Amino acid sequence: MTIKKSALSHWSGDIKSGKGQINTESGALTNQPYGFNTRFEDKQGTNPEELIAAAHSACFSMALSLALTEANYVADDITTSAVVSLDEVDDGFEVTHIALHVEAKIAGISEQEFNKLCDQTKQGCPISKLMNAEISLSTALN
Secondary structure (H helix, E strand, O other): OOOOOOEEEEEEOOOOOOEEEEEEOOOOOOOEEEOHHHHHOOOOOEOHHHHHHHHHHHHHHHHHHHHHHHOOOOEEEEEEEEEEEEEEEOOEEEEEEEEEEEEEEEOOOOHHHHHHHHHHHHHHOHHHHHOOOEEEEEEEEO
């Protein structure tokens, strides 16, 4: 089975003063602005790294829910944050690190089992598999 999802990005202008808009098939993003200033100057709008962080945190939470279900646990709450690091390197820029942090409330699970399932999820999450960057993980079981 192949599932396909899509997004469309439009750009006009040069790199510094140009502007872009991102649209997703689902309508979750509609003409969402992005540009040099949203990526490097903290202006209003999104950027590719923020979108990667959103995708990775959402995917990890869902994948952890699956791992927990398969281990006969049900999470009351899973909150995952992702921080994507974009660094200047010799030949331009690259995403060098993604820091995931997951906090969860799960009845009856030991911290050791929780950490084991989180590590497995970090390796098996489809978005994790997509990344070439180092991915770190910290956890908190409430």
